[in-house]
Amino acid sequence: QSALTQPPSVSGSPGQSVTIACTGTSTDVGSYDRVSWYQQPPGTVPKLIISEVNHRPSGVPDRFSGSKSGYTASLTISGLQAEDEADYYCSSYTTSSSWVFGGGTKLTVL
Amino acid sequence: EVQLLESAGGLVQPGGSLRLSCAASGFTFHLYAMSWVRQAPGKGLEWVSGIGATGSLKSYADSVKGRFTISRDNSDNTMFLQMSSLRAEDTAVYYCVKSAGILLAFPLDYWGQGAPVTVSS
Numbered sequence: 001q002s003a004l005t006q007p008p009s010v011s012g013s014p015g016q017s018v019t020i021a022c023t024g025t026s027t028d029v030g031s032y033d034r035v036s037w038y039q040q041p042p043g044t045v046p047k048l049i050i051s052e053v054n055h056r057p058s059g060v061p062d063r064f065s066g067s068k069s070g071y072t073a074s075l076t077i078s079g080l081q082a083e084d085e086a087d088y089y090c091s092s093y094t095t096s097s098s099w100v101f102g103g104g105t106k107l108t109v110l
Numbered sequence: 111e112v113q114l115l116e117s118a119g120g121l122v123q124p125g126g127s128l129r130l131s132c133a134a135s136g137f138t139f140h141l142y143a144m145s146w147v148r149q150a151p152g153k154g155l156e157w158v159s160g161i162g163a164t165g166s167l168k169s170y171a172d173s174v175k176g177r178f179t180i181s182r183d184n185s186d187n188t189m190f191l192q193m194s195s196l197r198a199e200d201t202a203v204y205y206c207v208k209s210a211g212i213l214l215a216f217p218l219d220y221w222g223q224g225a226p227v228t229v230s231s
Contacts, residue, residue, distance in 0.1 A: 001172050003154075036217045038155070045224065046147075046155065051210065051217035089155050093215045097160075097169045099145065104154040 004029065004090055004102035011108040017078040020105045022090030024071050028100055034093035035073040037066060040104075041086040050075060077107070085109045112136040114206045114222030121228045122196050130191040130225055132206030140164075140184040143209035145218060146191050148202035148227075158204070159191065163212035174200075196229045203227075 005023040012018040022029070022037075029035060037050035048057055050066040053073065063079045073092070077084055090102040117131040132144070145160035159170045159180040168180050179192040189206060206222040 032215070034215055034217070038218075040155075045205070045221045047221075048217060048219050051219070057219065087154075091155075091157070091218070097167070097214055098171060099147075099157040099160065099214075099218070101147075101155040101157060 001094065001096065001098060001100055004092060004100055006088075006090060006102035006105045008103070009106045009108065011110055012077075012080045013110045014080050014082065016080050017076060018080060018107065019077075020075045020088055020090075020107070022073045022075070022092075022102050024073070024092050024100070026071065027096070028092040028094040029068065029073055030071040031095050032093050033068065035066070035068055036091045037064075037075045038089045038091065039084075039086045040089065046089065080109055082109050112208060112220045114208060114220060116204065116206050116222045116225035119204065119225035119227045121230065123231050124197060124229055126196050126229070127192070127194045128196065128227060130193070130204055130206075130227070132189040132191075132222060134187045134189070134206075134208070137208070139187040141212055143212060143214045143216060144182060144189045145207045145209065145214070146180065146189075147205045147207050147218070147221075148200075149205070149224075150199075150202040153202075156202075160209075160214040161189065162214055167214065169214060193227070196227075198229050201227060201229045 038046040203224040208220040210216040
């Protein structure tokens with residue numbers, strides 16, 4: 001159950017787009033379309049923003065989108081806003097009937 | 111409104127035990143799988159354990175297997191995590207998390223506020 005691999009940090013200016021990659025293996029990302037993304041601003045509880053690779057829960061802006069190719073899933077945030085500054089975590093269901101998270105990516109809005 | 115209220119957590123000595131509970135409301139508890147996810151101070155998220163809607167399927171992270179036991183009482187809308195043989199590395203905020211369906215494979219869609227657990231002498 002090794003953690004999924006995410007870059008420790010990304011940054012972008014307001015209005016720009018950023019993409020966060022999340023790399024797994026054949027036992028997690030590569031096996032299922034059960035990839036989720038969570039947003040966690042400092043001092044808050046994680047919030048689900050993308051489920052099942054590319055589905056946005058009600059209330060999540062369409063600036064957030066997800067995709068997957070092979071063992072790598074991606075979260076793209078377009079039209080960056082200051083309020084998007086947060087830690088972002090990917091997660092995937094695994095062949096062991098468990099969930100595994102990525103190490104997290106800190107997004108800085110310049 | 112979905113509400114997940116964890117018990118207070120606390121300070122435990124290494125080797126000790128602690129039981130966390132999570133009181134759920136605002137949804138039909140027995141129709142949804144549930145999980146515990148933890149976050150060590152300044153660190154990322156780690157899935158700890160999950161239980162299916164009926165309670166028959168249980169799953170654990172390798173890091174807690176054999177030491178932690180998950181359970182639920184669907185008549186009382188409550189989930190539990192019995193933690194034994196606690197280690198310093200178990201120190202974390204423990205979140206009670208609801209799945210979006212009856213199986214563990216459904217996404218984790220609602221999170222409680224978290225219960226801090228500190229393992230220290």
